[in-house]
Amino acid sequence: xxxxxxxxxxxxxxxxxxxxxxxxxxxxxxxxxxxxxxxxxxxxxxxxxxxxxxxxxxxxxxxxxxxxxxxxxxxxxxxxxxxxxxxxxxxxxxxxxxxxxxxxxxxxxxxxxxxxxxxxxxxxxxxxxxxxxxxxxxxxxxxxxxxxxxxxxxxxxxxxxxxxxxxxxxxxxxxxxxxxxxxxxxxxxxxxxxxxxxxxxxxxxxxxxxxxxxxxxxxxxxxxxxxxxxxxxxxxxxxxxxxxxxxxxxxxxxxxxxxxxxxxx
Amino acid sequence: xxxxxxxxxxxxxxxxxxxxxxxxxxxxxxxxxxxxxxxxxxxxxxxxxxxxxxxxxxxxxxxxxxxxxxxxxxxxxxxxxxxxxxxxxxxxxxxxxxxxxxxxxxxxxxxxxxxxxxxxxxxxxxxxxxxxxxxxxxxxxxxxxxxxxxxxxxxxxxxxxxxxxxxxxxxxxxxxxxxxxxxxxxxxxxxxxxxxxxxxxxxxxxxxxxxxxxxxxxxxxxxxxxxxxxxxxxxxxxxxxxxxxxxxxxxxxxxxxxxxxxxxxxxxxxxxxxxxxxxxxxxxxxx
Numbered sequence: 001x002x003x004x005x006x007x008x009x010x011x012x013x014x015x016x017x018x019x020x021x022x023x024x025x026x027x028x029x030x031x032x033x034x035x036x037x038x039x040x041x042x043x044x045x046x047x048x049x050x051x052x053x054x055x056x057x058x059x060x061x062x063x064x065x066x067x068x069x070x071x072x073x074x075x076x077x078x079x080x081x082x083x084x085x086x087x088x089x090x091x092x093x094x095x096x097x098x099x100x101x102x103x104x105x106x107x108x109x110x111x112x113x114x115x116x117x118x119x120x121x122x123x124x125x126x127x128x129x130x131x132x133x134x135x136x137x138x139x140x141x142x143x144x145x146x147x148x149x150x151x152x153x154x155x156x157x158x159x160x161x162x163x164x165x166x167x168x169x170x171x172x173x174x175x176x177x178x179x180x181x182x183x184x185x186x187x188x189x190x191x192x193x194x195x196x197x198x199x200x201x202x203x204x205x206x207x208x209x210x211x212x213x214x215x216x217x218x219x220x221x222x223x224x225x226x227x228x229x230x231x232x233x234x235x236x237x238x239x240x241x242x243x244x245x246x247x248x249x250x251x252x253x254x255x256x257x258x259x260x261x262x263x264x265x
Numbered sequence: 266x267x268x269x270x271x272x273x274x275x276x277x278x279x280x281x282x283x284x285x286x287x288x289x290x291x292x293x294x295x296x297x298x299x300x301x302x303x304x305x306x307x308x309x310x311x312x313x314x315x316x317x318x319x320x321x322x323x324x325x326x327x328x329x330x331x332x333x334x335x336x337x338x339x340x341x342x343x344x345x346x347x348x349x350x351x352x353x354x355x356x357x358x359x360x361x362x363x364x365x366x367x368x369x370x371x372x373x374x375x376x377x378x379x380x381x382x383x384x385x386x387x388x389x390x391x392x393x394x395x396x397x398x399x400x401x402x403x404x405x406x407x408x409x410x411x412x413x414x415x416x417x418x419x420x421x422x423x424x425x426x427x428x429x430x431x432x433x434x435x436x437x438x439x440x441x442x443x444x445x446x447x448x449x450x451x452x453x454x455x456x457x458x459x460x461x462x463x464x465x466x467x468x469x470x471x472x473x474x475x476x477x478x479x480x481x482x483x484x485x486x487x488x489x490x491x492x493x494x495x496x497x498x499x500x501x502x503x504x505x506x507x508x509x510x511x512x513x514x515x516x517x518x519x520x521x522x523x524x525x526x527x528x529x530x531x532x533x534x535x536x537x538x539x540x541x542x543x544x545x546x547x548x549x550x551x552x
Contacts, residue, residue, distance in 0.1 A: 080322065264317065
């Protein structure tokens with residue numbers, strides 16, 4: 001598994017993805033300037049923009065690296081030579097996942113450090129009215145990273161059942177969109193409002209089913225707490241981490257089971 | 266114990282319009298140590314399907330496949346196997362040396378051993394100068410030779426090669442044939458597929474012919490060659506000059522006696538063989 005992890009990392013670095021991210025990271029330099037447009041909430045806006053930029057970069061990586069990692073190996077016929085080695089397919093899947101995950105974590109760490117420097121800079125230029133909660137910012141980046149790792153596991157699951165990149169890429173994007181909105185939809189459907197009562201029962205049931213099937217990505221969003229320095233409940237974080245462990249494990253286990261049975265024709 | 270043991274191997278695929286395609290129809294085959302086995306068959310006969318079953322890349326519909334006594338479902342069965350896939354492709358962002366390091370690590374080799382064996386293999390396959398270049402810059406023949414090098418790396422007991430001479434120039438083909446002969450000398454088992462009969466004739470101890478998913482024949486190559494003698498070319502010399510004639514096996518002794526009586530000197534008796542290609546064509550066309 002370690003050998004697969006290492007060549008996955010090497011492949012990502014040599015495919016110039018990392019260099020591309022470095023270029024995108026240059027956008028961080030403009031954040032204090034853009035933040036100054038808000039006049040009064042420069043630091044708050046800088047935090048929002050920085051965390052959103054990290055989130056966007058991690059999303060791109062999760063979708064495109066996660067969604068093409070297994071597919072590219074099949075498409076380019078690498079799987080025949082790799083699976084001809086005495087490696088189980090499960091260790092191949094886990095090695096590939098860990099390689100992607102490690103890269104995502106390194107990227108998040110790198111971007112997180114840049115964010116801290118940018119906020120420090122913005123804070124120096126325009127002192128904020130309320131203290132900056134550095135711990136909350138780190139928590140927000142950490143949970144964002146967990147969210148995108150979960151999304152990579154979803155992309156892997158789609159890759160295990162698909163022969164093209166279409167399902168892994170667009171399926172993952174769909175899960176991302178639905179997963180971010182599912183909590184709000186669920187809350188709305190169970191709010192007892194008049195508008196919900198006229199909806200067919202099937203629609204409510206289908207939406208509830210989707211809520212339980214699709215990962216609830218809104219639970220990983222701590223941006224608001226980071227921007228406004230709000231307290232974060234430890235129990236909530238613990239439950240989210242537990243949810244992440246269970247969901248990611250299920251996704252990877254399903255991927256491994258399906259991939260073990262897959263015919264390499 | 267036979268190192269390659271295939272029993273009752275069947276494989277069916279669901280093709281277009283949900284039609285059932287029987288790719289392999291019950292293959293029974295055993296190959297032992299120190300044996301070079303050529304797996305011959307026309308395109309689409311089932312050679313690659315058999316090899317993929319041997320490597321656990323596809324699951325048999327029925328039957329068992331064992332390598333060194335271990336079922337191929339178990340990745341441990343591949344510990345003592347050097348595998349060269351058909352039209353091989355390797356992570357093209359790696360160099361040959363990095364790829365061999367990856368392969369060595371997968372086989373649990375210690376770094377020093379990987380370094381030594383890697384250098385030996387790359388030099389043997391004439392890739393040493395190109396070892397640090399990314400594989401994406403290699404020619405097709407170089408990638409094929411790298412495929413052979415990575416199969417040799419951990420000095421396995423069994424070599425399974427799908428069309429090993431494919432994409433190679435005459436020098437490369439000669440080199441791979443020489444390596445296969447060396448492996449036989451070291452007591453290794455080499456199983457390779459091909460549709461080129463000359464390759465089988467040149468290096469194999471036994472040959473199996475597969476047609477439409479069924480193993481039509483398994484025979485020793487030297488026996489085929491011996492049985493394939495259709496007659497003799499006979500050259501004789503007399504005061505009138507030199508003369509060549511072809512005679513059937515049954516009439517050879519009569520002719521020799523007659524020539525002796527006539528006072529002619531026999532200068533050459535050479536068997537005329539049906540070559541392996543003709544033999545192969547007879548089997549394939551025979552239904």
